[in-house]
Amino acid sequence: MFVYEFCERGIQTVFPFYSLWSTSFGETVAYLFVGVATLSGVVYLVMFVVMVARAYRHLRDRQTNISHLSPQAQKTAQAVFSQWKCFLLLTATVAVTSISTVILPSEALVYQWQHHKNTYSIYTALVLGNYGLWNAYTLVTAFLHAPSPTVAKKQDSSADNETAEKMLTKQSVE
Incomplete structure (x- = not known):
């Protein structure tokens, strides 16, 4: 998509009324860029979902192995797994x-263009909602990875807590 935008906007700085879609070759190149970007997005999404499913399965497998810990260590491990x-x-x-x-x-704009309903714009709402979601995601990530003040105050080095810590940080070998 960067190459497409660069071609479209870069030429428009020199000739403002030019569009990549104005020639048949430009239209073919534009469709090619859009198709490759769509395919890349779908491949990314499928690979991402597979990776999340593997991580979720790994967490579930780890969660079944905490029965030998003390109740306090089990509670801590359950909280980390839920998090x-x-x-x-x-x-x-x-x-x-x-x-x-x-x-x-793009689908909403095509619908509006075909049915001549230009009374509202759904694009702005979707983009604004996505920016808000990214802001919330950033805050949640910061809170999830912040150290707990109760853990920082306690320097408990009991065997159960060490075992729980080792189990939670152990890398899987697959």
Whole structure:
């Protein structure tokens, strides 16, 4: 999409009334850029969903292995697992809505153009909602990764907490 925008806008700085769509070759190139961008977006989304599903499965597998810990360590581990599951769900939601925000406005504009209903603009609402979602995602990410003040005050080095910490930070070998 960057190449498409660069071609369209770059030429318009020299000749403001030029459009990449005005010639048959330009139209073919523009459709090619849009098609490649759409295909890349779909491939990204599929790969992202697969990675989120693998991470969710990995968390679920880890969650079944905490039965040997003390009740306090189990409670801490359950809280961490729940936190990461919510984070994965939020990340997937943000990715899907970001891709949808690119695709849906073009469909809405085509509908408005075909039916001559220019009384409202859905594009602005979708883009503004997407920016708000990204802001909320950034804040949630900052809060999820901030250190807990209760953990910082406690310097408990019991065997259960060390075992829980090792289990939560251990890298999977697959």
